[in-house]
Amino acid sequence: MPWIKQDMCTSCSLCVNECPAGAIELNADGFAEIDEAECIRCGRCHDVCPEDAVRHDGERIPQEVAENLRWVRRLLGHFQDSQEQAAFMERMVRFFNKQKKVRERTLAAITAAEDKPVAGIDAAILGLSKNRTTDSSKE
Ligand code: SF4
Ligand code: SF4
Structure with missing residues (x-):
């Protein structure tokens, strides 16, 4: 699933308007954000973004593994x-x-x-x- 690298997003809303599933909104900080549960993985947001801010899912694997590990590490703190x-x-x-x-x-x-x-x-x-x-x- 595509995701949006928010430090590259200029809040132009092109992807918001292009999304056929209504799965993108500008968040409270004004950056585009994809609702994973609604996204139909069509890739239009990726094609339309002038900033290349819509990134491929595979790029997030290291980040997601790191999130899991941080979670495990935090819970480990309950045990001495x-x-x-x-x-x-x-x-x-x-x-x-x-x-x-x-x-x-x-x-x-x-x-x-x-x-x-x-x-x-x-x-x-x-x-x-x-x-x-x-x-x-x-x-
Ligand atoms: S098209 Fe790209 S720059 Fe514009 S709002 Fe969407 S993600 Fe941000
Ligand atoms: S991949 Fe398609 S459905 Fe998903 S957020 Fe992008 S434009 Fe919307």
Whole structure:
């Protein structure tokens, strides 16, 4: 998904006006900001921006990893004892493994639905709601 590097944005609103999903607004500081939940990933904002301020998603991977690590580091501050710290780290490994599993299964369902996207996604959701056996395995 595209994102906006705000120190490059001049608040011209071209992307706001071009977005077919109404997913961009100028925030309180006057810079464009994309609502991830509404963005349909069409790329028009990227094409129209005269400042090259609309950036590709992959550029954010290091930043997002750093955010995760800062979060883990902050929570680690609750534990002084090395054994407690180790136990907490194991819990975080389980948490991120679960996140990975959710993403992998979402990706598999989307890939399987490529030929008939609407029917395929609906069938996948129906299948999941019928089969609510929680995966209690601890990865
Ligand atoms: S088109 Fe570019 S410079 Fe203009 S508001 Fe959008 S992101 Fe900012
Ligand atoms: S990629 Fe398309 S839908 Fe998403 S913010 Fe840009 S113009 Fe809007």
